[in-house]
Amino acid sequence: MIQYSKKSFFYFTSILLSLVLLISSCKNEAKKPADNNTSSAIETPKNMIWVAGKTFIRGAKESDKFAMPREKPAHKVTVDGFYIDVNEVTNKQYADFVKATDYITVAERKIDWEEMKAQLPPGTPKPHDSILQPGSLIFNKNVNAVANMNNYQQWWTWKIGADWRHPSGPESSIEGKDNYPVVHIALEDALAYCKWANRRLPTEAEWESAAQGNNTNTIYTWGNDASILNSNANTWQGVFPTKNESKDGFEFISATKSYPPNSIGLYDMLGNVWELTSDLFNVNHYQELDISQPLLNPRGAERSYSPSNPYQVEHVMKGGSFLCHESYCASFRISAKMGVAIDSGSDHMGFRTVATPEMLTSK
Secondary structure (H helix, E strand, C coil): CCCCCCCCHHHHHCCCCCCCCCCCCCCCCCCCCCCCCCCCCCCCCCCEEEECCEEEEECCCCCCCCCCHHHCCCEEEEECCEEEECCCCEHHHHHHHHHHHCCCCHHHCCCCHHHHHCCCCCCCCCCCCCCCCCEEEEECCCCCCCCCCCCHHHHEEEEECCCCCCECECCCCCCCCCCCECCCCCHHHHHHHHHHHCCECCCHHHHHHHHHCCCCCCCECCECCHHHHHHHCECCCEECCCEECCCCCCCCCCCCCCCCCCCCCCCCCCECCEEEEEEECECCHHHHCCCCCCEECCCCCCCCECCCCCCCCEEEEECCCCCCCCCCCCCCCCCCEEEEECCCCECCEECCCEECHHHHHHC
């Protein structure tokens, strides 16, 4: 699958292709031993689950035929215990945040050409003012045929007026969809919510630990059986991107908790919408690690690097979405990852949050 970016790549290629992303980076250093038990003095926050600290295998498994080079080599990591949302942040939860803070998301703001130009290749011409309008990236549901599966512009379109309240454009709404994942969320939009809720985004290692649940080395959240994918995750069924057979009852995004949870009770860790993490995306990150010993509480790459989007900082997103299909991205796997630029969102990316005992007791 390809990386895309809202404000820059779209205008650079004539159709803005981007997903959202995240912010943060750090070092792969130990901070403390794994915390294997939740504190009895702390009440588990509403709609969260405790993920016990453990050592597990992060990265692509040997039997994973869809594994990408950026997912290799697999290596041991040790992660402390933490709390994580049972499901992705919903429209209702994000609406509560906006109501309390009057926050305006990136997709709803006026586009600053000078700011955008700094993220584009030198000499990129300014688009017409009619194009430089608030909006976001949406999947083109009217594609009848594609000439080249590498030309992802064929099934993505920049939609003026698309945002979290209007996921398909200004004529659409989220009425009756309180329990659907909020989408069209840029990194700073997710971080603003986290600050308000006293939460943070998970690291990639934390996300994989949660997705594995009681397992330590599986391809999917339910194990290694690919034949039950369609009954366990909201992914594309049919011929991508022209025909979604919707055998599971969902043509596109689905309400949270529409599929079975993993072994510790987490929903939609694979499929439905991509989820933001706090790690910087670097295609060479795993190859550059010293994996002679387990990494303790890794925090991601020190710098972002993506050959397909060299002018922007990208972060890691995990889990895949309802658009994932084996012929396209096949990212309905725990080790799968993509890089996304920090300035934009799309209609198939959201987020969930985490909290540590220290965060909950220091508030």
